[in-house]
Amino acid sequence: xxxxxxxxxxxxxxxxxxxxxxxxxxxxxxxxxxxxxxxxxxxxxxxxxxxxxxxxxxxxxxxxxxxxxxxxxxxxxxxxxxxxxxxxxxxxxxxxxxxxxxxxxxxxxxxxxxxxxxxxxxxxxxxxxxxxxxxxxxxxxxxxxxxxxxxxxxxxxxxxxxxxxxxxxxxxxxxxxxxxxxxxxxxxxxxxxxxxxxxxxxxxxxxxxxxxxxxxxxxxxxxxxxxxxxxxxxxxxxxxxxxxxxxxxxxxxxxxxxxxxxxxxxxxxxxxxxxxxxxxxxxxxxxxxxxxxxxxxxxxxxxxxxxxxxxxxxxxxxxxxxxxxxxxxxxxxxxxxxx
Amino acid sequence: xxxxxxxxxxxxxxxxxxxxxxxxxxxxxxxxxxxxxxxxxxxxxxxxxxxxxxxxxxxxxxxxxxxxxxxxxxxxxxxxxxxxxxxxxxxxxxxxxxxxxxxxxxxxxxxxxxxxxxxxxxxxxxxxxxxxxxxxxxxxxxxxxxxxxxxxxxxxxxxxxxxxxxxxxxxxxxxxxxxxxxxxxxxxxxxxxxxxxxxxxxxxxxxxxxxxxxxxxxxxxxxxxxxxxxxxxxxxxxxxxxxxxxxxxxxxxxxxxxxxxxxxxxxxxxxxxxxxxxxxxxxxxxxxxxxxxxxxxxxxxxxxxxxxxxxxxxxxxxxxxxxxxx
Numbered sequence: 001x002x003x004x005x006x007x008x009x010x011x012x013x014x015x016x017x018x019x020x021x022x023x024x025x026x027x028x029x030x031x032x033x034x035x036x037x038x039x040x041x042x043x044x045x046x047x048x049x050x051x052x053x054x055x056x057x058x059x060x061x062x063x064x065x066x067x068x069x070x071x072x073x074x075x076x077x078x079x080x081x082x083x084x085x086x087x088x089x090x091x092x093x094x095x096x097x098x099x100x101x102x103x104x105x106x107x108x109x110x111x112x113x114x115x116x117x118x119x120x121x122x123x124x125x126x127x128x129x130x131x132x133x134x135x136x137x138x139x140x141x142x143x144x145x146x147x148x149x150x151x152x153x154x155x156x157x158x159x160x161x162x163x164x165x166x167x168x169x170x171x172x173x174x175x176x177x178x179x180x181x182x183x184x185x186x187x188x189x190x191x192x193x194x195x196x197x198x199x200x201x202x203x204x205x206x207x208x209x210x211x212x213x214x215x216x217x218x219x220x221x222x223x224x225x226x227x228x229x230x231x232x233x234x235x236x237x238x239x240x241x242x243x244x245x246x247x248x249x250x251x252x253x254x255x256x257x258x259x260x261x262x263x264x265x266x267x268x269x270x271x272x273x274x275x276x277x278x279x280x281x282x283x284x285x286x287x288x289x290x291x292x293x294x295x296x297x298x299x300x301x302x303x304x305x306x307x308x309x310x311x312x313x314x315x316x317x318x319x320x321x322x323x324x325x326x327x328x329x330x331x332x333x334x335x336x337x338x339x
Numbered sequence: 340x341x342x343x344x345x346x347x348x349x350x351x352x353x354x355x356x357x358x359x360x361x362x363x364x365x366x367x368x369x370x371x372x373x374x375x376x377x378x379x380x381x382x383x384x385x386x387x388x389x390x391x392x393x394x395x396x397x398x399x400x401x402x403x404x405x406x407x408x409x410x411x412x413x414x415x416x417x418x419x420x421x422x423x424x425x426x427x428x429x430x431x432x433x434x435x436x437x438x439x440x441x442x443x444x445x446x447x448x449x450x451x452x453x454x455x456x457x458x459x460x461x462x463x464x465x466x467x468x469x470x471x472x473x474x475x476x477x478x479x480x481x482x483x484x485x486x487x488x489x490x491x492x493x494x495x496x497x498x499x500x501x502x503x504x505x506x507x508x509x510x511x512x513x514x515x516x517x518x519x520x521x522x523x524x525x526x527x528x529x530x531x532x533x534x535x536x537x538x539x540x541x542x543x544x545x546x547x548x549x550x551x552x553x554x555x556x557x558x559x560x561x562x563x564x565x566x567x568x569x570x571x572x573x574x575x576x577x578x579x580x581x582x583x584x585x586x587x588x589x590x591x592x593x594x595x596x597x598x599x600x601x602x603x604x605x606x607x608x609x610x611x612x613x614x615x616x617x618x619x620x621x622x623x624x625x626x627x628x629x630x631x632x633x634x635x636x637x638x639x640x641x642x643x644x645x646x647x648x649x650x651x652x653x654x655x656x657x658x659x660x661x662x663x664x665x
Contacts, residue, residue: 032468058468064498069491072457073464076397076475079442080465096487103451104458112440113431114651116447147652171654206657253659291663 008195014047014183016157016196017123020164021048021085023200025055028083031168034061034070035087035123044089045125045183067097074120075104083119083168091126091139091177105173106148120173123164126153127179127224127274128311128322136311136322138223141273141280143175144251151251152205153177155226156193157186159249162203170205179224191230192247208255210262214244217300217335218262220285221272222248225323229272232328241336251281259285260292267298270335272323273305300339304331345614348386348546350622352602355382355406357630358415362405362422362436366580370423370638375436376403380575383601384508385410387549387570388478391557395473397445397462399455402437403508404448407478411446413439415633425640432643433651452513453486455479456505460492463501463565472561474502482513484527493534496565503565504556508543510574515586528569536565543570544601573599 011019025031033039033048033055039062042049052060063070067088074084088094094101105118126138143151150172154160160178167174187194192211211226212233221229226247233243244262248254263269269289271282282303289297309321323331359379365371378385385406392398392411400407408418413429421428422436430440437450445462449455459477466473483489484507496503507527511518524530531538537559541552549570556566575596577584584592597603610616649658 064491064495066491066495068488069457069460069495072454072488072492073461073495076399076458076461076463077465078461079440079447079458080397080445080462082465082468084461099451099454099488100457104449104454107438108440108447109654110651111430111434111438112442112651113428113433114654115430116440116442117654119654150653150657172657253657288663 008187009198010186010188011157011196012184012186013157013160013178014043014045014049016161017047017164017178018042018049018051019196020161021168022051022054024165024168025051025059027200030081030083032059032061032077032082032084033087034063034073034084036063036065036089038062038087043087045178045180047178047183048087067093068100071097071100072104075100075108075118078118078120079116085121085123085168088122088124090135091124092134092137094124094139101149102146106146110148117171118173119171121167122173122175124175124177125180125183126177127181128318129180130315130318132313133310138177138275140175140177140251141275144281144284145279148173149252150174150205151177152249153179153223153251154249155179155182155223155247156190157196158193159203161196162201163205163249165200166202166205169202174205177223181224190227203249206250206253206255208249208258209247210244210258211247212243212245214242214266216242216266217268217270217332218244218246218259218266219270219272219328219332220246220248220259222251223274225272225274225328228323228325229328231325232332235329236332236336239333241332243332254285254288256288256292260289263289263298264293268300268335268339269298269302270331271303271305272328272331273303274323275305276308277303277305278308300335302331302335302338304328345609346618346622349605349609349614349619350626351386351389352382352546352605353623354626354629355385355409356602357627358409358419359405361419361630361634363580364634365423371436372424373435374579374581375422376579377576378403378406380596380601381508381510381543381572382406383546383605384506384543384549384570384572386546387553388476388506390550391553392476393473394444395471396476397459397473398476398478399459399462400448400478401452401455401480401483402448402450403480404439405436408439408446411444413441413444413446416637419633420637420640423637423640424642425637426643427637427640453479453483453488456483456488456492459503460496460501463496463503464499466502467499472502474504474557474560476504476506478506478508480513481507481509481511481518481522481527484530485521493536493565497534497536500564502560504553504560505565505567506553507567507569508572509569510572512574512578512587514578526569528567531567534565536567538567538569540569540571543572544599544604546601546605
């Protein structure tokens with residue numbers, strides 16, 4: 001065995017995403033990448049780097065700051081048989097083009113009576129990175145509320161590449177939310193999903209993963225919070241609470257089988273969600289488990305996330321709002337005390 | 340199609356008027372249970388459009404789209420059936436009169452004012468990727484040009500050199516707000532300068548003049564880049580059926596609908612030595628009979644099965660709430 005065979009590639013998540021895109025663009029000439037700074041710059045986080053050189057300026061298109069125009073452009077292109085990947089640089093910017101996302105991309109398959117599909121990927125970066133209220137949201141709950149959109153948010157390098165491949169191949173529109181706090185992290189920073197094969201592969205959309213098995217409490221979480229939850233679970237184990245951490249990976253659809261199977265064993269569910277708590281993923285997940293397992297299935301239910309507050313600027317304030325390993329550990333201890 | 344005969348032209352204008360009138364009967368009979376927007380009074384523009392649009396060109400339209408669909412060659416029966424909420428409609432009754440889609444004919448509409456323009460941009464870019472001279476038409480109203488999507492689309496189409504023809508039907512009213520109170524520029528054609536593209540205003544009641552203007556815009560778009568045609572017209576009905584239309588001066592409205600009806604103007608022009616009035620009568624009767632027969636047929640169709648109401652949300656068949664009582 002040579003050294004190159006045993007050493008995993010230490011690429012970062014942006015590189016994994018770009019590699020997933022490159023392989024799909026090689027396989028299907030109908031795949032396009034369109035957005036601000038995606039071509040020459042290769043994306044502000046580098047997640048489209050190398051695509052311009054590989055595929056040229058027609059398939060990898062730098063646009064003006066005109067999200068409404070280029071998001072709607074994806075609609076016309078999809079009607080004409082293309083598979084556009086549009087990049088909304090920060091998910092917070094969706095406000096200026098949500099019209100084309102929720103009234104056109106999400107609804108046209110339905111409004112056309114199934115006659116027109118919309119194989120569009122809305123690739124965007126969410127999550128906290130110290131950039132305060134207008135550049136730190138996750139918003140997956142917002143997209144998930146609207147019918148017609150698959151919504152996914154990977155937590156590690158392996159999934160980032162494979163889920164992007166699956167998103168591009170999907171005939172349903174997919175909102176692909178990267179986490180800004182993860183994009184520049186390297187494979188060596190991860191204890192799960194760290195090995196990224198060079199060849200093409202996909203990770204089916206809609207399946208959750210048990211990242212850390214446990215028997216006392218189920219944590220359901222996703223995206224940037226997964227590694228924090230795993231770190232907190234390791235500490236909690238030393239204090240007698242054996243936590244199972246589920247990486248949901250997909251918000252629409254939710255993998256009810258994996259969540260319900262786990263909760264059926266632990267009888268305790270803690271949802272950790274970087275998104276706003278109100279009217280979102282945490283409430284949906286808890287309700288869905290009750291609908292499936294019944295009112296008596298759980299001895300503990302809790303949620304930990306942003307309590308409906310714009311993400312503040314100062315680090316001291318931010319830490320009071322955004323879940324991290326320390327706050328998740330505290331939530332685990334509350335759950336343990338409540339059981 | 341550029342050299343359309345006057346008899347074909349006139350018959351199509353009448354057919355479009357009768358089609359919209361057939362839709363009005365659906366509101367009265369409650370066969371159409373939602374809102375309805377007709378383009379009565381704007382037929383000359385749609386006929387002019389039909390003379391230049393090719394099968395491989397795309398067309399995106401608005402909430403007031405029936406005549407544009409006819410101009411694009413959408414078969415009348417599935418079109419009327421969709422407006423009448425029938426299973427036999429072009430979208431199976433899932434879309435309704437504001438949401439019409441025909442992928443093969445590169446035709447779509449949206450109920451959101453201004454939102455059709457970015458979609459047209461996508462069609463225009465697809466033509467560029469294919470190396471085709473097929474043009475993307477976007478027909479919009481004077482209300483939409485004040486939305487951000489108009490500006491973004493015109494700028495991007497121009498900077499990318501795309502074959503986009505924007506036809507603005509300026510009917511002078513954005514629901515209750517008059518054009519004079521909504522536009523900083525005296526005309527919309529002059530806004531073309533801001534995007535370094537040609538733009539012209541034309542009398543949209545005059546089918547020949549409108550056809551000539553669209554012809555010039557299309558010729559430019561097939562080879563050089565986007566163009567704007569602002570066609571002046573007047574909305575004969577309220578914004579939607581049921582609109583009390585109290586914001587418009589009723590005297591002016593009566594005068595304009597009576598003396599500036601494009602069908603009346605066309606008939607007067609043709610009667611003056613171009614076509615025999617007897618032939619004009621026959622064309623009118625023929626168009627009316629076609630629509631009468633169509634309407635009678637569509638009314639016999641069924642509405643879609645309520646058991647299908649959850650179908651088609653996802654192309655893949657994904658049903659997130661399957662099995663959950665709701």
